[in-house]
Amino acid sequence: MTERLEGLVRERVGGDPVCLFAYDLDRLTDHVRAITATLPRRCRMFYAMKANSADPLLRALAPLVAGFEIASGGELDKARAVGADVPVIFGGPAKTPAEIEQALKQGVQRLHVESLLELHRVSAAATRLGTTAEVLLRVNLSGPFPTATLAMAGKPTQFGIDEQDLPGCVSAARELPGVRLVGFHLHSLSNNLSADAHLELLAHYGRTVSQWEREFGLRCEVINVGGGIGVDYARLDRQFDWPAFARRLPSVLAEFPAHVREIDFECGRYLVAECGSYAVEVLDVKRNHGVQYALVRGGTHQFRLPSSWQHSHPFTVVPVDRWESTAPRPEVSGPVTVVGELCTPKDVLARDVAVERLRAGDVLVFSHAGAYGWEISHHDFLSHPHPEHVFF
Template sequence: MPNWDELLHDKDEGVYIYDLTALKERAKSLSVSRHRIFYAVKANSDSRVLKTLMPFVDGFEVASRGEIEKVRMLSHDVPIIFGGPVKTQEDLKYAIEHGVTSFNVESLFELDELQTFCMEKDCHLTIQLRINLADIKNDATLKMAGVTQFGLPEEDFIKAVELIQSSNNMELSGFHFHAMSNNMDVKNHLAYVRTACDFVKRHQQLLPPEPVINVGGGFGIDYQQEKTFDMVHFMRQAEEMPLLTFEIGRWLTGPVGYYAARVYDIKQMHGQNFVLPNGGTYHFRFPKAWFHQHPFLVIKQKQKRSRRKTLQQVNAVIAGKLCTPNDVFGPAYYFEDIATDDLIVFKFAGAYGREISHLEFLSHAKPEILYI
């Protein structure tokens, strides 16, 4: 656990802390697998996070031009997989011009654009078609397959295969699947991966002898800290399967990040307690987005100001400094003891924290990032 007093003694506005040592250890634990591990940049695109992960992963999965740029600023040749449901002509052009040769394709329109660019540039691309499997059993927080907007509709699947086969510049190397996000059930996740492997086996005649079987990520973090996803057991079971490609984000970076802010004020309004840190959901939107009680610590501090307010053994809403009642970190939290000038430190803020937050709202200062 970081030395919070040393890290944050002079910090008043909200800050992020990324423990790069812990990140390296998590990445090392995956690098021993024979399967291909790609990091899903969407989880945390910080340049030092990417640089720390680079020696331990086979490449990076991106979903935008901006993410391609961030990866290419660190390496001109590290493998990149380009995914996402809406890739425009400019997106695809930028990707090809920056050395991306592997695409998770979700649309016939996307294939049309890729074919045009391949012919113009005389380049060769490997294509994985994203398949939306129905009836995947899971209790994950977010369901990414079934009745969603992701993947090729069934009626477009054969058309997509025919278009690739008719091209001299594109090769169907395999299929991409991604069925869940923040899944905690190892048994269900293994069953999903086996279903994906069965789909590949049924369509083996369309594919090369050793096809790409990209099963995405979706490995979860229990934000209520009641259980963990047993990655060791999962990977041990996966050793018996064909060669797989994983796109892992949250599991790698989520536990190694923190968001901290100092308590500016404490109020009671019409029977409701409020704790107001000098920060807000514009820095750390995740607890509001999922509207849950995010795990946190209170770091007691010496009082800096002459006026002091306290709360003890009560529930209170944590609310930020934005001019909207929506700037709350989920439902009310229980506080054993908190006072103005204390620090609130949210744990598990290393994935989908800063990246999904509305940093420009009200033009407040962006959070500083500290590294361990």
């Protein structure tokens, strides 16, 4: 935790209970700049807006990445608020006809098509508008794939075209008006923590696309290898080894067809998680049936990631000596479970975490909260006030 963040937290103590997200934009841009600088010549890094679509983050990222990956018309509006010419690629498993038309009207660079019906919808919209849509076919590969937190392919999911159905979709993409097939999209998993495993995954992509080119008589221009590079919330000192990954990446990409001009990454979590923190004031501490609880102002309606992934999210304690109440100040030490203010036992941010001392009135700061925190949360459950959002 930075001194600036701790200073901000202490400034807020004494008013309404502390409840805020803080984002360090300098830390963000330093991190992303270091990543993009090590990418091989053919590679592009797009930012997956679903991880965090706050306008200040998007404006900080726009000069550093190849563009934004979106998954809805609403995200397209946010991207266009940053700049009319910011490159945008459009994914997502259930695009509406209106969103497809919006994307074509607003100059989206490519659409990632996830089914035969969606391909026909793109064709119809492009023909009606008198334009040609560049598309990638997103394929749900057969696998097997490395172990990761979430799997999008290699098993039944709502994502992509079943590999067995690919011949028919390739044929349609070549015949339908208003559509130009330029390659494939192969995002298969999320939150992979192993650089070695991710390199093996990309090598598999290269071999697979080369095989498809021979089988279908294609010559791909673009291959999107997705995101999926993860963050280890359990061991903050053991993160994805990007430097090692980048060093070995050129040799892996040598297996991709030489004529492919662009290999796209679309990372979200790995780019922005570390720049964000979630600070909440402890309203009460108590023991219940042998378990010690810290009840905070906030919870999973604001920061749903721990509940969604069933992990204890890392935090540090900011001790606050000030205590103006005449009531006794409760405190605990040892294992503590951190819960929010919702009327459900599922509102848990961290479970059985050892603390030296924790009192009502102290503040907990959860690190690595910049991705899939506020964005995926059910903000208005119980109609609690929203947290403050601060951008350094």
